[in-house]
Amino acid sequence: MENEGKVDFTKQVDAKEPEKKCKCKDKFLEELFKTYQPIKDNLIQMLNEIQDHYGYVPMDVQKELSEFLKVPMAEVYGVVTFYSRFTLKPKGKYSISVCLGTACYVKGAQKIMDRLQERLKIGEGETTEDGKYSIEAQRCVGACGLAPVFTVNGKVYGKATVKLLDSVLDELETSN
Amino acid sequence: MKTLEQIHQIREEKRKELDLRVNTKLDTREKHILVCHGTGCTSSNSPEILEEFRRILKEKNIENVRVIKTGCFGLCAKGPIVIIRPEDTFYAMVKPEDCEEIIQKHIVEGEVVQRLLCKDIDGKKVQSLDELTFYKKQKRIALKNCGVINPEEIDEYIAFDGYKALEKVLKEMTPDSVIEEISKSGLRGRGGAGFPTGKKWELTKVNEADQKYVVCNADEGDPGAFMDRSILEGDPHSVLEAMMIAGYAIGATKGFIYVRAEYPIAVKRFQIAIDQARDYGILGKNIFGTDFEFDVQIRLGAGAFVCGEETALLESIEGKRGQPRVKPPYPAVSGLWGKPTLINNVETYANITRIILNGADWYFSIGTENSKGTKVFALGGNVNNIGLVEVPMGTTLREIVYDIGGGIPNKREFKAAQTGGPSGGCIPAQYLDTPIDYESLKEIGSMMGSGGMIIMDDTKCMVNLSKFYLEFTVSESCGKCTPCRIGTKRMLEILEKLCNGKGELSDIDKLEKLAHNIIKSSVCGLGQTAPNPVLSSLKYFRDEFEEHAVDKNCRTKECKAISKIMIDPEKCKACGLCQKVCPVGAIQGELRDKREIDQSKCIKCGTCLASCPFKAIN
Secondary structure (H helix, E strand, O other): OOOOOOOOOOOOOOOOHHHOOOOOOOOHHHHHHOOOOOOOOHHHHHHHHHHHHOOOHHHHHHHHHHHHHHHHHHHHHHHHHHHOOOOOOOOOEEEEEOOOOOOHOOOOOOHHHHHHHHHOOOOOOOOOOOOEEEEEEEEOOOOOHOOEEEEOOOOOOOOOOOHHHHHHHHHHHHHH | OOOOOHHHHHHHHHHHOOHOOOOOOOOOEEEEEEEEEHHHHHHOOOHHHHHHHHHHHHHHHOEEEEEEEEEOOHHHOOOOEEEEOOOOOOOOOOHHHHHHHHHHHHHOOOOOOHHHHEEOOOOOOOOHHHHHHHHHOOOOOOOOOOOOOOOOHHHHHHHOOOHHHHHHHHHOOHHHHHHHHHHOOOOOOOOOOOOOOHHHHHHHOOOOOOOOOOEEEEEOOOOOOOOHHHHHHHHHHHHHHHHHHHHHHHOEEEEEEEEEEOOHHHHHHHHHHHHHHHHHOOOOOOHOOOOOOOOEEEEOOOOOOOHOOHHHHHHHOOOOOOOOOOOOOOOOOOHHOOEEEEEHHHHHHHHHHHHHHHHHHHHHOOOOOOOEEEEEEEEEEEEOEEEEEEOOOEEHHHHHHHHOOOOOOOHHEEEEEOOOOOOEEEEEEEOOOOOOOOHHHOOOOOOOOOOOOEEEEEEOOHHHHHHHHHHHHHHHHHOOOOOHHHHHHHHHHHHHHHOOOOOOOHHHHHHHHHHHHHHHHOHHHHHHOOOOHHHHHHHHHHHHHHHHHHOOOOOOOOOOOOOOOOOOOOOOOOOOOOHHHOOOOEEEEOOOOOOOOOOOOOOOOOOHHHEEEEEEOO
């Protein structure tokens, strides 16, 4: 319980085989459909759980959901693409987010973001080809006292500098 | 289930047990070690510190000492923070390795660990929280319990008059008298626009319906604002209790709280609060033996700024895309599923119980003529004491920045304060002495907003900042109405032109005209306020815009396309610091030589600018 606010490292998404996980109604979906009543109001709540579980919202899960809630597929897709928390593609094994909230921005978060994109050679919202890294821009983590901050799979690195980012990336590079 | 008598008993017994939290003079052998568990301190490892304290205490077999997790103390920049009560010793930037020393020296030997004390703005080390200038000018009403109680223990909340206001309301007051009390207090909505809260309650009450709803807006999307989150993390029951009081006043039995999914700790603590209240029979049917019933559910947001707009929020609770509705009808008439709905934000609710218990007159006596009570600000940016502050309305910006905030770091000049986030504007130095309230901020072209306050020093480019806010609005515009969807995009393009040195003087006029059109014709609050940051920057810093357009120059060097970084040979003392920090090795020069920048290698990151102790680089 004391680990609140941190993402479990063991829960990483396996980017190589996303398809296999959601070909059919797996155990997770079955459980999910048992806990929620099939009414439209529950759509966003269920999508939140789906995003947390798979790391993204796969298309065939959207289809299942549309049948379960009796909501047209277009509407489910519309909701998924409206909210920035839901993604259609799996994130990298290491999901790196740079906070671009105003407090961090004023303290130079853009430099961190620029450097990150330069090193990983991908843009914001993209995943590297090997599925190892993805970059996201975040709007305020709430740790403004530590600004600027970036997070790796939810672990917060505060008072960040280009140097700190470099050393964290170097470490991830050698980790496997 | 607990009866009212049992709750009274808990209050009395627990209050005695917790007296040392608020009474610094208390003569007791007991000690409470409070460890901040707000998001800021949690991010810098406070849970590990808590564990370490517990482990050491167990290992050394020390009794009479309890380690407690609390909500935010406010001074986030100095985290992780540990406070020892009753003597109220304030330790800053504590590391897990320091725990042993704190226990041995402070707890066992009774000596203060000097090296971990916090420095005040005059450089002197202070021992207790109240001695810090940061706290002296604050008045804590909404944040009263934050940092005092364990937010995950309902008994601790009850000990400090928790659920007493609800009892008073249910047993002694009619719904009308509750609304009258809130109206008399002068409380206005803390979400930003400042609509009188009592009036809102009354409007919702007069609409008859078989079902009404109470909604708490905790979708704090303004980047750089974290007031609501800290309240939910530090004192969730006070919001829950206020929602129940509101339910009683307007005749609703169901409540929803809409929280950002990015706030996992707040969500978790609020859920614990709901569960505990249900367990005690405080939430449910026949509350306190009356026929009043109420229940609350949490709904998670999914990262859309527009959902902070009340009608978009309602759409989102209903499971749809968060697109605002056309008003009227207002939610008080037709809200959630077409039923009358009351929507207030977290901080507004956090004031309710104090008003009921202390009386409307007490609340009315605080603040300015038209803005009563206090306001919580999330102070951030280029200021020494970053953190959460609560001040009476009418406090000046100067007091917030220089006394509470401890001034601007690196001896830089204050340039502007940004309030109201992407809907607000900036306040330049000439208004430092304006007392802050709803009206005065509006007059000078900004707005109160939800409470984000970002301080900027003279290294910040206002054109670039305007661009930053427009980027935000463009990506967060829901797309429903054309002026906001397309208009803000065109504004952003003009600002990008200016920042890249491709703008012309006429662009500034176009920008202004477009801004006014968007304000006039957008559907919701997001579009109607989106041009504010640009307009207020134009009002006070027009010369900077013109400089970008005509001279193709950015005086702060933030707009990289039109700035070169140079080292002034007159001022350079050849210390070599810049050479060390340069990430691309563009700075050359031997040991005692003055340094030079190789423009072909320079990526204009500006790291050297900040590193130079002689301000020789610009």
